[in-house]
Amino acid sequence: MADSTAAERRSPAAAYAARFEAASAGGGLRLAEIPFLTRVNLRVDPKSPAAERIGTAIGVPLPVEPGTVAGGGGLEALWLGPDEWLLVGPDGAAPGLVARLTEAAGGEHVSVVDVSAQRTTLVVAGERARDVLAHGCALDLHPRVFGPGRCAQTMLARAGVVLVADEDGFRVLVRSSFAGYVAEWLLDASVEYVAG
Amino acid sequence: MLLIPCPWCGPRDEAEFHYGGQAHVAYPENPAALSDEEWARYLFFRDNPKGLFAERWSHTAGCRRWFNAVRDTATNEIHAVYRVGEPRPVSA
Structure with a gap:
């Protein structure tokens, strides 16, 4: 009770940590949130x-x-x-x-x-990362066009995001209020790439 | 669906853009001196050509800049895009 004045901060996609981990277990895809950047x-x-x-x-x-x-x-x-x-x-x-x-x-x-606090960062990495994002993103994400060092503001599944390309995948900077929706969408889009 | 080449971001899906109507409609130099009819003509009257039409677009889901595009209203082909402040290309 002593710390009741200091509200514990929670990242927008914190509730998805376990499901992200489960979806990442197969090895072809890695989903995660990087909170509080x-x-x-x-x-x-x-x-x-x-x-x-x-x-x-x-x-x-x-x-x-x-x-x-x-x-x-x-x-x-x-x-x-x-x-x-x-x-x-x-x-x-x-x-x-x-x-x-x-x-x-x-x-x-x-x-x-x-x-x-405007956005949170979702990681979509692994060899299947591009396939997952391609379900809802019109950009050409091939490394020859959108490799490491590139970023873009665009739509992912009709939600506005900032996409950042990394060596092994992408970071999706999504607005906090859209984080739950995009997390659900990513999990749904990745079903076929996750070893069941 | 149109593929619109944003002058900053490159070709993007039409869903990322907002339409802004006819381009190059200058604000009257002295609005107070206009008659009601002239003011209404400035506010509401726009060209409606079948063919090349210079119009404004905003890349709302991207860099959020306004720019101009010359589009063929009959075929939806985009002949040129250019940044605000630049003149309409002669060839388009």
Whole structure:
């Protein structure tokens, strides 16, 4: 009872952990949630001095090519739009990151918003990952088009997501309120690839 | 289903976009000076060609940018896409 003031935080897809694990048992597919990552939305003119200062301050130059990811030092910058990025870092990094960005922005026209709670991260990895996502995603996910270092905002099963390609699969950044739906959809779409 | 080439993100499914009507409809320089008829013409009257039509689209499920596209209204073929502020390509 002593800690009743500190509400225990729960990630949006926490309830799916056991079913994700069961679906991953076959080895061809790995489903999991990475909870509580830091995400900061950044909007700045890529040609402005502030954008360059921010790149230096966080140690990651903001990628200007559409749909690409730049990373380093535990931090990733995802291209969301020509003047918009999503910075992804480890749990707890938000206050420090926001402070560094705000300082680097100086007085310029820059928007920095901590949106960590907006989404959660679902991992869809393994050799069947592409087949599962292809059930509900119109993008060409072949590595020659969408390999490591690429990201895209698109629709997965009619839900808006940010897809990030990794070496062994994908991360699906989905809005917290859609996490249950997308988790159910992923489990349903993966039935045929899970050894029963 | 159309495959629409977003000038930022590349070809994407039509379901990711919102339609924004005719492009290049300039806001009147001095709206207060317009008669009701002229104002109504600005607000409500749009071209409705059978053939090439410059129109606005927004990539709402992607980069969320507005852009212009030249679409053939008879065949749905998209002849050109270009960013806001760029002139309509001469060939399309």
